[in-house]
Amino acid sequence: MSEQSKPENKGTSILPRYVALLLIGIVIGSAVGYLVESSAVESERSIVSQLQDQVAQLQAVKEYSIGCTFPLTGDLAFIGTQFQSVAEMAVADLNNQTARYGLKVRFNLVIYDDKTTPEVALTNVQTLAQAGVKVVIGPAGSSQIKAIKSYADDNKIMIISPSSTVPDLAIPDDYIFRTTGSDVGQSQALATLISGQGMKKVLVFARDDDYGVAFGQFFKKDFEALNGTVVIMNYAVGQTDYSSEVAQLSTKVKNEGFDSVLMITYDTDGANILNHAKDDATLSSIRWFSSEGVQGTPQLTDPAIAAFIQKVKLYGTRPVFKENPLLLNFKAEFKAETGLDAGVFTDKVYDSVFLAGWSIIAGGYDGAAIKEALPKVAQNYYGASGWCILDGNGDRLIQDYAVWTVVPKVGGGFEYQDVASYSSGSLVWG
Amino acid sequence: MIAELLNTLWVSSIYSLMSVPLTLSYRVTKIINFAHISFITYGAYVAVIFSLLLPLGLIETSLIVFLVVAVLAVLNHMLVLSPLMSRGTNVVTLMIASMGSWIFLKYLLYALVSSAQKVLRVDLFYVTPNIAIPSTIIIGEFRVSTFLLISNAMNIMTLLFLYVFLMKVKLGRAMRAVADNAGLAQITGISKNAVLNATWILTGGIAALGGLAWSLSYYASPELGDNVILQVFACSVIGGLSSIPLTFAGAFVIAFAENILIAWLHTYLGLDVSFRPFISFLTLLLVILIRPPAGGGGGLPYRFKLPFRGDKKRSTS
Numbered sequence: 001m002s003e004q005s006k007p008e009n010k011g012t013s014i015l016p017r018y019v020a021l022l023l024i025g026i027v028i029g030s031a032v033g034y035l036v037e038s039s040a041v042e043s044e045r046s047i048v049s050q051l052q053d054q055v056a057q058l059q060a061v062k063e064y065s066i067g068c069t070f071p072l073t074g075d076l077a078f079i080g081t082q083f084q085s086v087a088e089m090a091v092a093d094l095n096n097q098t099a100r101y102g103l104k105v106r107f108n109l110v111i112y113d114d115k116t117t118p119e120v121a122l123t124n125v126q127t128l129a130q131a132g133v134k135v136v137i138g139p140a141g142s143s144q145i146k147a148i149k150s151y152a153d154d155n156k157i158m159i160i161s162p163s164s165t166v167p168d169l170a171i172p173d174d175y176i177f178r179t180t181g182s183d184v185g186q187s188q189a190l191a192t193l194i195s196g197q198g199m200k201k202v203l204v205f206a207r208d209d210d211y212g213v214a215f216g217q218f219f220k221k222d223f224e225a226l227n228g229t230v231v232i233m234n235y236a237v238g239q240t241d242y243s244s245e246v247a248q249l250s251t252k253v254k255n256e257g258f259d260s261v262l263m264i265t266y267d268t269d270g271a272n273i274l275n276h277a278k279d280d281a282t283l284s285s286i287r288w289f290s291s292e293g294v295q296g297t298p299q300l301t302d303p304a305i306a307a308f309i310q311k312v313k314l315y316g317t318r319p320v321f322k323e324n325p326l327l328l329n330f331k332a333e334f335k336a337e338t339g340l341d342a343g344v345f346t347d348k349v350y351d352s353v354f355l356a357g358w359s360i361i362a363g364g365y366d367g368a369a370i371k372e373a374l375p376k377v378a379q380n381y382y383g384a385s386g387w388c389i390l391d392g393n394g395d396r397l398i399q400d401y402a403v404w405t406v407v408p409k410v411g412g413g414f415e416y417q418d419v420a421s422y423s424s425g426s427l428v429w430g
Numbered sequence: 431m432i433a434e435l436l437n438t439l440w441v442s443s444i445y446s447l448m449s450v451p452l453t454l455s456y457r458v459t460k461i462i463n464f465a466h467i468s469f470i471t472y473g474a475y476v477a478v479i480f481s482l483l484l485p486l487g488l489i490e491t492s493l494i495v496f497l498v499v500a501v502l503a504v505l506n507h508m509l510v511l512s513p514l515m516s517r518g519t520n521v522v523t524l525m526i527a528s529m530g531s532w533i534f535l536k537y538l539l540y541a542l543v544s545s546a547q548k549v550l551r552v553d554l555f556y557v558t559p560n561i562a563i564p565s566t567i568i569i570g571e572f573r574v575s576t577f578l579l580i581s582n583a584m585n586i587m588t589l590l591f592l593y594v595f596l597m598k599v600k601l602g603r604a605m606r607a608v609a610d611n612a613g614l615a616q617i618t619g620i621s622k623n624a625v626l627n628a629t630w631i632l633t634g635g636i637a638a639l640g641g642l643a644w645s646l647s648y649y650a651s652p653e654l655g656d657n658v659i660l661q662v663f664a665c666s667v668i669g670g671l672s673s674i675p676l677t678f679a680g681a682f683v684i685a686f687a688e689n690i691l692i693a694w695l696h697t698y699l700g701l702d703v704s705f706r707p708f709i710s711f712l713t714l715l716l717v718i719l720i721r722p723p724a725g726g727g728g729g730l731p732y733r734f735k736l737p738f739r740g741d742k743k744r745s746t747s
Contacts, residue, residue: 073540073652078555081544208704236704240657241648243437244692244703250433251697268556272648279575280433297551299649304565339551 008266037340061104062263063363066091066356067128067136069144073115075238076140078267079296079343082301083162084111086346087137089337098357107357114139118147128159134367135356137349142166142210149176154319155194156367158162158374160356162348165319166214170429177369177374178354179348179388181319181399183215186291189317189401189422191222194289197315201229202289205249205262205273208234215264215291231256235269242269250283263294270294271305278308295416296343300406306414317422320342320407321386332386341416351383362390394412403427434689439577440647442685445587446666446678447640448658449665451633453677456666458609458629460521464528467655467662468535473499473701474559474640475539481560482550488561488580495642496635500636504627506531512626540652554742562644580645585678588636592674601628660707661688664714668736670721687713728733 063304068087071080091109098105110133114121120413121144129137129151135158139145142164144182152159152175159176169176194202204219206212212234220230233252235245253261261283263270270293277283288309299305308314321327329351334342355378356370364374380390403420420429451467476498477491482526486494489636510531514524532542546555563580566573595602601624607615607627644654661684687709695701695709 062727070543073537077540077652078553081547081555220525234704236706239706240661241437241441241688243441244434245690247434247532248696248703249589249691268649268651271556275648276437298557302558306556308714332450340547368658 005371008395016372026407028155038220044270046247058321063106063108064357064360065108065110065131065133066360067125067131068111069114069121069124069128069136069138070111071110071116071140072113074114074303075266075268076116076389079163079345079424080116080140080347082112082340082343083138083140083339083349085338086334086349087111087353089333090350091357094354098361105357107353109353114143114144116144118144122147122151125151125159126159129155131335134158134365135160135360135370137162137211137352137356140345142163145176146210149174152176156371158296158356158359158367158370159182160352160374161348162352163345166210167218168210168234170391170395175371175388176264176395179352179385179396180345181401182398183291184218185399186317186319186401187218188214189426189427190219190258190289190291191226191228192259192402192422192425192427193315193317193420194223194262195228197260197287199287200226201258202231202260202262203249203253203258204230204232204262204264206232206234206262207237207244207266207269207293209237211293212237212264215252219262220265220294231258237266237269242272243276246273246283249277252405257381258286262289262290262291263292268291271297273276274300274305274308274314276315278304284308284311286312286323288314289310290314292316292318292344295404296341301414301416303414306408307408309409314405315419316404318404319385319399320418321400324386326384327386347384349384351381351388354383355381357389374394386422403429431690431693432447434693436575437448437691438682440581440685441689442682443581444640444643444647445580445661445665445682445685447581447588448637449669450592450674450677451636451640451661452666453660453671454592454636455540455623455629455633455675456671458605459511459626460729461511461528461673462521462525463633464525465503465509465510465531466528466633467632467659468539469499469637470644470658470662471539471652472535473641473642474645474654475554476638477559477561478554478557478643478650479546480610482552483604486561488563491559491561491641495638500569500631502535503630503637504537504647506535506634507626507630520744528685536652536656543652554747556651558649559642559645560647562598572584577643577647579648581647583645585587588639589674589678592632595632595675596648599744601625605629616659619650628677642705655688660710660714664710664717667714667716677698684710684713 025384035125037424070083071077087109091107095106110128112127114124121139122402125136125148125401137160139161140163145164148159157175161176161178164178164179167182169183171181194279199331202223204216206216216232220232223230233249263273265273294300295316302308327347330347331342332347355374358377359370359373362377363369368375378390381388386400387398389397401422401423403419404416404418406414409415418426448470455461455463455466473495475496476654480486480494511526514527543554552701563576565576567576596606604615604620605625605628607620608622612622626674627657641654665680666677668683688706692703692706692709696703
């Protein structure tokens with residue numbers, strides 16, 4: 001080969017190499033570029049997905065559970081079954097209300113039967129707590145509240161009782177809140193009523209339990225402050241029949257010259273006592289008064305017992321805001337739903353569900369937060385039971401009372417009727 | 431005192447209606463049947479429900495109550511007791527099984543009452559049957575409670591019926607034969623199953639009448655049977671779980687203790703009337719110690735018996 005051809009060979013041998021290198025570079029670059037682009041897209045997709053999830057969460061309806069422990073069986077089954085119906089009605093109304101306001105929350109009830117016993121009430125609260133429930137409505141009885149208080153305080157489970165009235169449960173800074181007025185107020189109402197009716201010497205015939213004993217003692221203090229005389233006679237509860245007790249009551253009234261009897265009972269024992277008292281000449285010749293325990297019991301509208309009630313002009317008191325349009329709506333709704341007349345404390349159950357729900361919305365689903373939020377929510381809440389403002393002990397601050405009796409009904413039979421109201425120390429008839 | 435006496439007569443007749451069938455059932459079947467308590471409660475509620483649905487008088491209501499709860503008692507036997515008995519289960523296990531029936535029936539009733547309350551839209555806790563009966567009638571110069579007369583009439587008629595049935599009717603005599611010796615009775619051709627079914631029919635039906643009588647006088651509630659369980663068993667134990675006349679007497683003893691005796695103790699010894707359930711329980715305890723029921727313990731008063739002369743000789747031979 002000559003030297004003159006060498007430069008031409010150099011030029012033609014480099015080009016293919018450059019082309020090859022270019023092609024390789026393009027391929028590598030494309031691959032890298034693809035990978036980089038994919039991860040960027042993936043990253044963008046991930047961010048978009050997260051944003052979408054957050055939006056979905058914001059739009060999703062949050063569901064919260066409200067626990068209930070009611071006496072569906074046992075001595076208070078009569079009102080316990082009403083409590084269940086009212087709570088179901090209330091949670092449906094609450095869910096409708098929050099939906100109307102555009103809130104993405106929904107409440108459901110978990111209802112357990114506590115058999116009107118403290119032991120089962122405690123078991124129910126423990127079970128609900130283990131299931132993650134932070135607020136419980138009930139139980140009905142003060143002795144049951146005492147049984148669960150320690151557990152509720154230790155485990156930060158909010159308890160809202162619609163019917164416990166014993167004064168010694170008025171304890172500040174605990175997890176027990178009560179939406180019905182304490183018996184301290186009702187004993188004042190009764191003392192004012194009975195004194196205003198001209199009675200001077202009252203025999204208090206009261207259950208020998210937390211409710212009856214405390215109520216009797218507070219009434220004694222209030223009535224004696226109005227220059228009256230009070231003797232307390234407690235009777236053992238859980239009997240099948242109270243004829244012996246009524247016989248002893250009659251003997252005491254006759255021997256010691258009482259002009260009236262104040263009965264502090266529940267529904268079944270109260271009805272049984274009146275059933276026996278109607279056949280006793282001594283007890284039929286004096287005045288009778290009652291607390292709220294027996295109010296609403298169907299047996300008191302039995303013609304024989306109702307006639308006795310009329311004869312002795314039996315008046316009782318019960319915690320209710322008489323002139324409350326929301327109460328009238330509630331009673332009408334309950335009657336339409338169940339066919340029954342709303343019993344005592346059912347308005348408190350209704351409001352308790354609403355207070356629980358709004359406290360959860362305000363504070364979050366945590367026991368301590370609900371405890372913090374509830375008094376503030378209650379401060380501004382006017383419901384079926386009226387203003388639900390709570391005092392420093394977590395108990396209802398403002399409680400009016402109605403004076404009830406049993407009267408003939410138009411068309412035959414008898415019915416309960418409120419004949420007066422007591423508010424801020426004044427009794428107004430009509 | 432007259433009020434306490436009348437109340438004693440009233441309550442004793444109801445306790446008798448509730449406890450005599452328990453004695454009868456144990457006498458024939460040798461089973462202490464705790465589901466008996468549920469029969470009482472179901473009797474009250476059958477009366478309440480039927481009287482709400484149909485315009486019934488007392489006699490029709492009594493017949494319906496008897497029949498419905500009699501069927502329930504037979505079903506309890508067929509589904510719970512009979513299968514266990516056919517496997518040779520001992521009486522203690524049968525008693526425990528009857529406790530299961532009692533609890534099951536009680537809470538079944540709660541569910542039924544709650545459902546019925548929603549359907550019928552009336553209160554069904556602490557109600558009385560809707561039977562038009564005046565609460566009092568006037569006899570001469572006296573105003574007497576109608577329910578006192580009704581419960582005593584039901585009790586006396588039931589006892590007379592049982593006397594005639596057990597003494598004069600073939601099936602009743604067969605029941606007595608099975609009660610005395612079931613094996614021997616079967617050898618003579620008596621059908622033990624027929625006798626047991628007849629026993630449960632009578633037991634359930636009469637217990638239900640006790641529930642009806644109680645609900646007319648006081649009220650029906652799902653806790654009715656549980657509230658009287660102590661008194662019912664006390665009356666039967668006084669009857670030795672074997673004698674119907676003594677059970678009837680036991681009903682009077684318990685009613686007397688709860689009304690008149692406690693009044694005397696309160697008046698003369700200052701004992702609080704809240705000790706009333708204690709009186710019933712003390713009576714039950716004393717009877718068990720002095721005269722153990724069902725022949726247990728060898729008789730009266732067994733542990734104070736002097737040793738028989740030949741006892742030592744027999745023990746060494």
